[in-house]
Amino acid sequence: KAGVTQTPRYLIKTRGQQVTLSCSPISGHRSVSWYQQTPGQGLQFLFEYFSETQRNKGNFPGRFSGRQFSNSRSEMNVSTLELGDSALYLCASSPSPLAGGGNEQFFGPGTRLTVL
Amino acid sequence: QQPVQSPQAVILREGEDAVINCSSSKALYSVHWYRQKHGEAPVFLMILLKGGEQKGHEKISASFNEKKQQSSLYLTASQLSYSGTYFCGTGFGGATNKLIFGTGTLLAVQP
Numbered sequence: 001k002a003g004v005t006q007t008p009r010y011l012i013k014t015r016g017q018q019v020t021l022s023c024s025p026i027s028g029h030r031s032v033s034w035y036q037q038t039p040g041q042g043l044q045f046l047f048e049y050f051s052e053t054q055r056n057k058g059n060f061p062g063r064f065s066g067r068q069f070s071n072s073r074s075e076m077n078v079s080t081l082e083l084g085d086s087a088l089y090l091c092a093s094s095p096s097p098l099a100g101g102g103n104e105q106f107f108g109p110g111t112r113l114t115v116l
Numbered sequence: 117q118q119p120v121q122s123p124q125a126v127i128l129r130e131g132e133d134a135v136i137n138c139s140s141s142k143a144l145y146s147v148h149w150y151r152q153k154h155g156e157a158p159v160f161l162m163i164l165l166k167g168g169e170q171k172g173h174e175k176i177s178a179s180f181n182e183k184k185q186q187s188s189l190y191l192t193a194s195q196l197s198y199s200g201t202y203f204c205g206t207g208f209g210g211a212t213n214k215l216i217f218g219t220g221t222l223l224a225v226q227p
Binding site for chain 2: 004031033035042043044045048050055056058090092094096097102103104105106107108109110
């Protein structure tokens with residue numbers, strides 16, 4: 001079974017630009033979550049999508065947005081990039097959400113975004 | 117809200133044991149454990165659910181004290197491959213895959 005794929009793997013942008021990152025979950029998985037990982041803040045939750053609906057959103061500004069398509073693939077967009085947005089962006093694939101967070105999640109390799 | 121992990125870092129010799137703790141100030145419904153090696157994605161190790169159910173790696177053991185809102189990961193007879201950063205992720209009520217991750221514990225196993 002193929003794992004979670006994320007594209008692109010590396011990205012360099014300048015302040016003020018926007019960026020779109022893509023995540024393809026494991027076949028059959030319909031839930032995708034996004035996390036931002038930085039050395040200072042660790043792994044921080046961005047969004048959770050299931051059946052094309054955003055179910056949860058983390059404490060990030062409105063510049064961060066996302067969506068999920070009918071084939072469960074997900075994209076996240078960051079507009080008006082800031083230096084502090086430099087991070088590893090990880091998506092995690094999982095079956096349908098279970099009460100209490102009882103599903104294991106499988107992470108993709110991440111997209112390393114550098115903002116200059 | 118972010119769970120606190122301890123210790124922050126630990127160095128072991130091969131064959132030694134280690135315990136990593138995860139403590140939350142909020143009621144927990146589940147605790148997930150992941151290991152991340154440098155430059156790689158976090159890898160799932162184990163889930164502990166409220167009520168006692170566990171799912172995960174056969175060679176990993178962990179505990180979940182619901183009343184104290186704490187979990188511990190036990191690494192026995194450590195191998196070089198155990199090196200990495202360990203994260204606990206805490207789940208909450210409702211049907212959601214959202215996790216709040218802990219501060220991380222860096223584990224280095226030396227020959």
